[in-house]
Amino acid sequence: MSISGQKQGNSGSDKPVQDRLLDAAEQLFSDHGFEGTSVRDIASAAGCNIAAVNYYFGGKDKLYTEVWRRHLVQMRDARLHAIEQVMSESGGKPALEDLLRSFANAFLGPFRDESRSRRFMNLMAREMIDQRVPVNMFIDEVVKPTMSAVRGALLRACPGLDESKIWLLIVFLAGQLMHVVHVKTMFEQSEIAEIPAFDLNEAVDHIVKFSAAGIRAYANGETK
Amino acid sequence: MSISGQKQGNSGSDKPVQDRLLDAAEQLFSDHGFEGTSVRDIASAAGCNIAAVNYYFGGKDKLYTEVWRRHLVQMRDARLHAIEQVMSESGGKPALEDLLRSFANAFLGPFRDESRSRRFMNLMAREMIDQRVPVNMFIDEVVKPTMSAVRGALLRACPGLDESKIWLLIVFLAGQLMHVVHVKTMFEQSEIAEIPAFDLNEAVDHIVKFSAAGIRAYANGETK
């Protein structure tokens, strides 16, 4: 059998054991937190033996980071794909607003699906209080590749942009989007029904308009 | 020695053991969460024996709820005192705006002190994810006494108000204030320095103006 093979006739479900463990762990970590979840609970929910956690992931901590890695690569791919699509649709010279809107929508994608977003929200709220994922992983898996892609696309959309200052603009853009995520997270946790559902589209419109104006002002100031 | 007596020559500090335990527990629960804090850690930080937690509080859970009770009674007293003061200053017939402003400021008091607010914020963020304090306690210690006081004051400030609908107005008012707390909580957790400090005074101004208009419209609609 090959080293990366998967068994076929497993007992609990049709999914391989690794995925069942990741799914069960994500649900339990989201509901009860890292310390409040035991590997026995996870293995039981995944329908497999306790030792499988160590066999496949090398420990509870590693399993937790792998739960996150799954989300991180998904985020990265969604953002990279959004940028590539705008680039190809515009023949390599996208309108600034289109680029910003596409990226913002990809950024906020995980929070649009109401059914799955709650689990991810809880996971994120917990991770924001107790940081357990190594920062390097977050930087390497998401920030670096996303940033360089946005950077390239921004330069095509706004040729007059100063290359030395472009990182600041991207950080600022991501900061606005993270802000939206934070507000949305808070609204989800709030049980007070009085507050209407937070409108992501409205937030995206604002950020696109605001950032486009800011970036253009920046570009003109540098080139004049 | 009386049954509620306190020893004088304790070893760790000048405070009694109960208070030292509550202080240490609050700090540790705020930093590492309930599951992430052991009673040995708490006792060690408080400079006393492990058994003291069970001797004085009857267990780790009870200690946690007592940490919260301390905050809850403080909240309740601050709000009640604010209402009493407005009532006495106005000779029992306060202006609606004064009443609302005074209550709102008392409500948001714990979040104005920047030095102590962070610990309480963390504690609250954790409690919002994992509810461990019995809801009855929150209702009995804060909601009920506060509500009836606000109700009485509101009736004096707005005699035309329908008594059967007044609870809804109070819930609505508290909901707005909790909303402000949530946003503030989020801003504190956010590490992004780009966002300016959240202005509580601005929020209070808005809520006072908005709620006063709403309540007056309500009262007029019911009395005409």
Add this chain to the structure above:
DNA sequence: ATATGTTTTAAACTATCGTATGAAACAACT
């Protein structure tokens, strides 16, 4: 000083935690 009630202490208890182990079960190939 003796007696009484309270507080503090060190140690032990049971339960559960994350992890490690070695044998059994299994699948794929010679």
Add this chain to the structure above:
DNA sequence: AGTTGTTTCATACGATAGTTTAAAACATAT
């Protein structure tokens, strides 16, 4: 069949969790 490499399993390990216990230390009153 027999061999090989992978996966599953029951079980055990050491560490630590929250809690309990009983004796020692202490303060106060008679």
